[in-house]
Amino acid sequence: MRIDGSYGEGGGQILRTSIALATVLGEDVEIVNIRVKRKNPGLRNQHLWGIKLVARMCNARVEGLKIGSTRIRFSPGALQGGEYRVDIGTAGSVTLILQTALLPALMADKRVKFDLRGGTDVPWSPPVDYYAHVLFPLLHKMGADVSIEILERGYYPEGGGRVRVIVEPSELQRIELIKRGMLSERNAYLSLRNLPEHIIERMEMQLEDWNVYRDIRRGGISRGCSVILAEKYEYTVMGADNICRRGVPAEKIVRDVMKKIDAERNGGGTVDVNMGDHLIPFGFIAGGIRYRVRESTMHLKTNAWVVEKFGGKVIIENNWIRIYA
Numbered sequence: 001m002r003i004d005g006s007y008g009e010g011g012g013q014i015l016r017t018s019i020a021l022a023t024v025l026g027e028d029v030e031i032v033n034i035r036v037k038r039k040n041p042g043l044r045n046q047h048l049w050g051i052k053l054v055a056r057m058c059n060a061r062v063e064g065l066k067i068g069s070t071r072i073r074f075s076p077g078a079l080q081g082g083e084y085r086v087d088i089g090t091a092g093s094v095t096l097i098l099q100t101a102l103l104p105a106l107m108a109d110k111r112v113k114f115d116l117r118g119g120t121d122v123p124w125s126p127p128v129d130y131y132a133h134v135l136f137p138l139l140h141k142m143g144a145d146v147s148i149e150i151l152e153r154g155y156y157p158e159g160g161g162r163v164r165v166i167v168e169p170s171e172l173q174r175i176e177l178i179k180r181g182m183l184s185e186r187n188a189y190l191s192l193r194n195l196p197e198h199i200i201e202r203m204e205m206q207l208e209d210w211n212v213y214r215d216i217r218r219g220g221i222s223r224g225c226s227v228i229l230a231e232k233y234e235y236t237v238m239g240a241d242n243i244c245r246r247g248v249p250a251e252k253i254v255r256d257v258m259k260k261i262d263a264e265r266n267g268g269g270t271v272d273v274n275m276g277d278h279l280i281p282f283g284f285i286a287g288g289i290r291y292r293v294r295e296s297t298m299h300l301k302t303n304a305w306v307v308e309k310f311g312g313k314v315i316i317e318n319n320w321i322r323i324y325a
Contacts, residue, residue, distance in 0.1 A: 011035060011037075021103075031072055032070065043070075045088060053097060057079055084113070084115070091118060105167035116165065117159075142286055174287045174288035186231050188207045189213050193216075200214060206251055229257055238261070241260075242257035268319070269294040270293075304323075
Protein backbone atom coordinates (compact mmCIF):
# COMPACT_ATOMS: atom_id res chain seq x y z
CA MET A 1 0.00 0.00 0.00
CA ARG A 2 1.30 3.46 -0.88
CA ILE A 3 0.22 6.48 1.17
CA ASP A 4 0.88 10.11 0.33
CA GLY A 5 2.14 11.78 3.51
CA SER A 6 1.38 15.25 2.11
CA TYR A 7 -2.38 14.69 2.10
CA GLY A 8 -4.55 17.03 4.18
CA GLU A 9 -2.68 18.61 7.06
CA GLY A 10 0.39 16.69 5.91
CA GLY A 11 1.90 16.18 9.35
CA GLY A 12 3.20 13.30 11.40
CA GLN A 13 -0.30 11.99 12.13
CA ILE A 14 -0.49 10.27 8.73
CA LEU A 15 2.73 8.47 9.57
CA ARG A 16 1.63 7.43 13.07
CA THR A 17 -1.80 6.14 12.02
CA SER A 18 -0.44 4.36 8.95
CA ILE A 19 2.25 2.51 10.93
CA ALA A 20 -0.23 1.55 13.67
CA LEU A 21 -2.82 0.18 11.24
CA ALA A 22 -0.25 -1.56 9.03
CA THR A 23 1.09 -3.34 12.11
CA VAL A 24 -2.32 -4.43 13.39
CA LEU A 25 -3.56 -5.53 9.97
CA GLY A 26 -0.27 -7.10 8.86
CA GLU A 27 0.04 -5.03 5.70
CA ASP A 28 3.17 -3.69 4.05
CA VAL A 29 3.01 0.07 3.63
CA GLU A 30 5.09 2.68 1.84
CA ILE A 31 4.66 6.28 2.99
CA VAL A 32 6.01 9.03 0.73
CA ASN A 33 6.18 12.83 0.94
CA ILE A 34 6.46 12.62 4.73
CA ARG A 35 5.91 16.07 6.28
CA VAL A 36 7.00 17.80 3.05
CA LYS A 37 4.84 20.83 3.91
CA ARG A 38 6.70 21.43 7.16
CA LYS A 39 9.59 23.83 7.73
CA ASN A 40 11.80 20.83 8.60
CA PRO A 41 10.39 18.12 6.31
CA GLY A 42 10.77 14.40 6.75
CA LEU A 43 11.16 12.31 9.87
CA ARG A 44 12.07 14.03 13.13
CA ASN A 45 13.38 12.38 16.27
CA GLN A 46 10.02 11.51 17.87
CA HIS A 47 8.71 10.02 14.59
CA LEU A 48 11.85 7.92 14.35
CA TRP A 49 11.45 6.54 17.88
CA GLY A 50 7.76 5.75 17.42
CA ILE A 51 8.47 3.69 14.32
CA LYS A 52 11.50 2.02 15.93
CA LEU A 53 9.36 1.02 18.90
CA VAL A 54 6.59 -0.55 16.82
CA ALA A 55 9.16 -2.21 14.55
CA ARG A 56 10.64 -3.91 17.65
CA MET A 57 7.17 -5.01 18.73
CA CYS A 58 6.49 -6.79 15.44
CA ASN A 59 10.01 -7.54 14.13
CA ALA A 60 9.34 -5.34 11.12
CA ARG A 61 11.60 -4.68 8.15
CA VAL A 62 11.94 -0.92 7.66
CA GLU A 63 13.54 1.08 4.85
CA GLY A 64 14.33 4.80 5.00
CA LEU A 65 14.34 5.10 8.78
CA LYS A 66 16.57 8.14 9.35
CA ILE A 67 16.20 11.79 10.31
CA GLY A 68 14.96 13.87 7.38
CA SER A 69 13.74 10.92 5.33
CA THR A 70 10.57 11.68 3.35
CA ARG A 71 9.91 8.05 2.43
CA ILE A 72 9.77 4.84 4.43
CA ARG A 73 8.69 1.30 3.72
CA PHE A 74 7.36 -0.74 6.64
CA SER A 75 6.81 -4.50 6.51
CA PRO A 76 5.41 -5.82 9.83
CA GLY A 77 5.67 -9.27 11.33
CA ALA A 78 3.69 -10.82 14.19
CA LEU A 79 3.01 -8.59 17.20
CA GLN A 80 4.74 -9.59 20.41
CA GLY A 81 4.12 -8.41 23.94
CA GLY A 82 6.85 -7.73 26.45
CA GLU A 83 8.69 -4.80 27.97
CA TYR A 84 9.82 -1.94 25.77
CA ARG A 85 11.88 1.09 26.77
CA VAL A 86 12.31 4.27 24.75
CA ASP A 87 14.35 7.34 25.67
CA ILE A 88 13.69 10.02 23.06
CA GLY A 89 16.59 12.04 24.44
CA THR A 90 14.77 15.35 23.91
CA ALA A 91 11.43 16.90 24.90
CA GLY A 92 9.81 14.91 22.08
CA SER A 93 6.29 13.92 23.08
CA VAL A 94 5.74 10.53 24.72
CA THR A 95 2.02 10.73 23.86
CA LEU A 96 2.87 10.98 20.16
CA ILE A 97 4.97 7.84 20.61
CA LEU A 98 1.85 6.23 22.10
CA GLN A 99 -0.22 7.38 19.11
CA THR A 100 1.93 5.00 17.07
CA ALA A 101 2.34 2.16 19.57
CA LEU A 102 -0.82 1.99 21.70
CA LEU A 103 -3.19 0.38 19.18
CA PRO A 104 -0.65 -2.32 18.20
CA ALA A 105 0.01 -2.99 21.91
CA LEU A 106 -3.69 -3.73 22.46
CA MET A 107 -3.49 -6.39 19.73
CA ALA A 108 -0.28 -8.06 21.00
CA ASP A 109 -0.13 -11.68 22.11
CA LYS A 110 0.53 -10.80 25.75
CA ARG A 111 0.91 -7.85 28.13
CA VAL A 112 2.95 -4.89 26.91
CA LYS A 113 4.85 -2.64 29.33
CA PHE A 114 6.15 0.66 27.99
CA ASP A 115 8.77 2.72 29.80
CA LEU A 116 8.87 6.00 27.85
CA ARG A 117 11.14 8.98 28.49
CA GLY A 118 10.85 12.39 26.87
CA GLY A 119 8.31 15.22 26.97
CA THR A 120 5.10 14.70 28.93
CA ASP A 121 3.66 18.24 28.74
CA VAL A 122 4.93 19.96 25.61
CA PRO A 123 3.41 22.20 22.88
CA TRP A 124 1.59 20.76 19.87
CA SER A 125 0.88 17.38 21.46
CA PRO A 126 -1.55 15.97 24.02
CA PRO A 127 -0.29 16.15 27.64
CA VAL A 128 -0.10 12.85 29.48
CA ASP A 129 -2.99 13.86 31.77
CA TYR A 130 -5.22 14.20 28.71
CA TYR A 131 -4.44 10.59 27.89
CA ALA A 132 -4.86 9.43 31.49
CA HIS A 133 -8.15 11.23 32.19
CA VAL A 134 -9.83 11.69 28.80
CA LEU A 135 -8.57 9.24 26.15
CA PHE A 136 -8.06 6.19 28.36
CA PRO A 137 -11.53 6.34 29.99
CA LEU A 138 -13.08 6.37 26.51
CA LEU A 139 -10.89 3.46 25.42
CA HIS A 140 -12.01 1.59 28.56
CA LYS A 141 -15.58 1.95 27.28
CA MET A 142 -14.41 0.17 24.12
CA GLY A 143 -12.95 -2.71 26.13
CA ALA A 144 -9.30 -1.59 26.23
CA ASP A 145 -7.30 -2.56 29.32
CA VAL A 146 -4.67 0.17 29.57
CA SER A 147 -3.21 2.23 32.41
CA ILE A 148 -0.57 4.93 32.76
CA GLU A 149 1.69 6.06 35.63
CA ILE A 150 3.46 9.41 35.45
CA LEU A 151 6.85 8.92 37.10
CA GLU A 152 8.32 12.31 36.17
CA ARG A 153 7.22 15.36 34.22
CA GLY A 154 9.08 16.58 31.17
CA TYR A 155 8.36 20.08 29.86
CA TYR A 156 9.77 21.84 26.82
CA PRO A 157 12.63 22.38 26.15
CA GLU A 158 14.40 20.17 28.73
CA GLY A 159 12.30 17.02 28.55
CA GLY A 160 13.29 14.44 31.13
CA GLY A 161 9.80 13.08 31.70
CA ARG A 162 9.03 9.43 32.26
CA VAL A 163 5.81 7.41 32.08
CA ARG A 164 5.02 3.74 32.51
CA VAL A 165 2.13 2.34 30.46
CA ILE A 166 0.70 -1.15 30.87
CA VAL A 167 -1.44 -2.58 28.08
CA GLU A 168 -3.24 -5.91 28.26
CA PRO A 169 -4.37 -7.74 25.08
CA SER A 170 -7.87 -6.43 24.43
CA GLU A 171 -10.71 -7.05 22.01
CA LEU A 172 -12.04 -3.62 21.15
CA GLN A 173 -15.83 -3.27 21.00
CA ARG A 174 -17.82 -0.91 18.83
CA ILE A 175 -19.58 1.89 20.68
CA GLU A 176 -21.98 4.73 19.96
CA LEU A 177 -21.50 7.99 21.84
CA ILE A 178 -24.73 9.63 20.76
CA LYS A 179 -25.39 11.61 23.94
CA ARG A 180 -23.41 12.86 26.91
CA GLY A 181 -25.88 12.24 29.71
CA MET A 182 -25.69 14.09 33.01
CA LEU A 183 -22.52 15.88 34.08
CA SER A 184 -21.08 14.03 37.09
CA GLU A 185 -17.59 15.46 37.73
CA ARG A 186 -15.47 18.46 36.78
CA ASN A 187 -11.83 17.65 37.45
CA ALA A 188 -8.78 19.89 37.03
CA TYR A 189 -5.29 18.37 36.96
CA LEU A 190 -2.49 20.83 37.70
CA SER A 191 1.20 19.98 37.43
CA LEU A 192 4.28 21.99 38.37
CA ARG A 193 8.01 21.32 38.51
CA ASN A 194 10.77 23.54 39.86
CA LEU A 195 8.74 26.76 39.79
CA PRO A 196 7.25 28.80 42.67
CA GLU A 197 4.19 27.11 44.15
CA HIS A 198 2.19 30.35 44.10
CA ILE A 199 1.70 29.69 40.37
CA ILE A 200 -0.44 26.66 41.16
CA GLU A 201 -2.21 28.55 43.94
CA ARG A 202 -3.14 31.33 41.50
CA MET A 203 -4.37 28.74 39.02
CA GLU A 204 -6.49 27.04 41.65
CA MET A 205 -8.16 30.33 42.57
CA GLN A 206 -9.63 30.42 39.06
CA LEU A 207 -11.12 26.93 39.48
CA GLU A 208 -13.71 27.41 42.22
CA ASP A 209 -16.23 24.93 40.80
CA TRP A 210 -13.70 22.21 39.96
CA ASN A 211 -12.18 19.29 41.85
CA VAL A 212 -8.49 20.19 41.76
CA TYR A 213 -5.71 17.57 41.77
CA ARG A 214 -2.17 18.85 42.21
CA ASP A 215 1.06 17.23 41.07
CA ILE A 216 3.85 19.37 42.55
CA ARG A 217 7.38 18.12 43.04
CA ARG A 218 10.95 19.32 43.14
CA GLY A 219 13.74 17.65 41.26
CA GLY A 220 14.20 16.44 37.73
CA ILE A 221 15.64 18.51 34.90
CA SER A 222 12.47 20.28 33.74
CA ARG A 223 10.71 23.46 34.79
CA GLY A 224 7.12 24.11 33.84
CA CYS A 225 3.45 23.68 34.61
CA SER A 226 0.26 22.54 32.91
CA VAL A 227 -3.50 22.34 33.41
CA ILE A 228 -5.92 19.76 32.05
CA LEU A 229 -9.69 19.99 32.55
CA ALA A 230 -11.86 16.89 32.25
CA GLU A 231 -15.66 16.91 32.42
CA LYS A 232 -17.08 13.47 33.14
CA TYR A 233 -20.58 12.76 31.90
CA GLU A 234 -22.82 9.76 32.21
CA TYR A 235 -21.69 8.36 28.84
CA THR A 236 -18.56 10.24 27.85
CA VAL A 237 -15.63 12.47 28.86
CA MET A 238 -14.59 15.81 27.38
CA GLY A 239 -11.29 17.57 27.97
CA ALA A 240 -9.16 20.63 27.29
CA ASP A 241 -5.56 21.46 28.13
CA ASN A 242 -3.03 24.26 28.32
CA ILE A 243 0.69 24.50 29.09
CA CYS A 244 2.37 27.36 30.91
CA ARG A 245 4.45 29.74 28.83
CA ARG A 246 7.08 32.22 29.87
CA GLY A 247 5.58 35.69 30.33
CA VAL A 248 1.96 34.49 30.41
CA PRO A 249 0.26 34.90 33.83
CA ALA A 250 -1.03 31.78 35.53
CA GLU A 251 -4.53 33.27 35.61
CA LYS A 252 -4.58 33.63 31.82
CA ILE A 253 -3.38 30.05 31.32
CA VAL A 254 -6.44 28.87 33.26
CA ARG A 255 -8.86 31.34 31.67
CA ASP A 256 -7.77 30.19 28.21
CA VAL A 257 -8.29 26.50 28.98
CA MET A 258 -11.67 27.26 30.54
CA LYS A 259 -12.69 28.97 27.31
CA LYS A 260 -11.73 25.78 25.48
CA ILE A 261 -13.83 23.53 27.71
CA ASP A 262 -16.73 26.00 27.55
CA ALA A 263 -16.58 25.80 23.75
CA GLU A 264 -16.72 22.00 23.93
CA ARG A 265 -19.61 22.01 26.39
CA ASN A 266 -21.60 24.46 24.25
CA GLY A 267 -20.57 23.00 20.90
CA GLY A 268 -22.91 20.02 20.77
CA GLY A 269 -20.22 17.33 20.64
CA THR A 270 -20.16 14.06 22.52
CA VAL A 271 -16.35 14.13 22.54
CA ASP A 272 -14.02 17.11 22.38
CA VAL A 273 -12.52 18.29 19.13
CA ASN A 274 -9.07 16.80 19.83
CA MET A 275 -10.56 13.43 20.70
CA GLY A 276 -12.34 13.45 17.34
CA ASP A 277 -9.27 12.32 15.43
CA HIS A 278 -7.82 10.15 18.24
CA LEU A 279 -10.78 7.75 18.21
CA ILE A 280 -10.85 7.06 14.46
CA PRO A 281 -8.27 4.23 14.21
CA PHE A 282 -9.52 2.59 17.43
CA GLY A 283 -13.11 2.74 16.17
CA PHE A 284 -12.06 1.19 12.87
CA ILE A 285 -10.32 -1.77 14.53
CA ALA A 286 -13.28 -2.14 16.92
CA GLY A 287 -15.58 -2.62 13.93
CA GLY A 288 -17.40 0.69 14.24
CA ILE A 289 -17.92 3.84 16.25
CA ARG A 290 -20.22 6.84 16.21
CA TYR A 291 -19.82 10.20 17.93
CA ARG A 292 -20.17 13.94 17.36
CA VAL A 293 -17.65 16.79 17.53
CA ARG A 294 -18.26 20.53 17.55
CA GLU A 295 -15.92 20.89 14.56
CA SER A 296 -14.59 18.46 11.97
CA THR A 297 -10.95 19.48 11.88
CA MET A 298 -8.41 18.78 9.14
CA HIS A 299 -6.65 16.43 11.59
CA LEU A 300 -9.89 14.44 11.86
CA LYS A 301 -10.46 14.38 8.10
CA THR A 302 -6.86 13.34 7.49
CA ASN A 303 -7.10 10.43 9.94
CA ALA A 304 -10.39 9.40 8.32
CA TRP A 305 -8.66 9.39 4.92
CA VAL A 306 -5.89 7.11 6.24
CA VAL A 307 -8.42 4.66 7.70
CA GLU A 308 -10.23 4.52 4.36
CA LYS A 309 -6.92 3.65 2.68
CA PHE A 310 -6.87 0.57 4.92
CA GLY A 311 -10.40 -0.46 3.96
CA GLY A 312 -12.54 1.39 6.48
CA LYS A 313 -15.52 3.55 5.66
CA VAL A 314 -15.91 6.92 7.37
CA ILE A 315 -18.97 9.16 7.05
CA ILE A 316 -18.68 12.76 8.28
CA GLU A 317 -22.00 14.60 8.23
CA ASN A 318 -23.03 17.62 10.32
CA ASN A 319 -20.03 16.87 12.57
CA TRP A 320 -21.30 13.36 13.26
CA ILE A 321 -18.56 10.79 12.70
CA ARG A 322 -19.56 7.25 11.78
CA ILE A 323 -16.96 4.57 11.05
CA TYR A 324 -17.52 1.10 9.63
CA ALA A 325 -14.98 -1.69 9.29
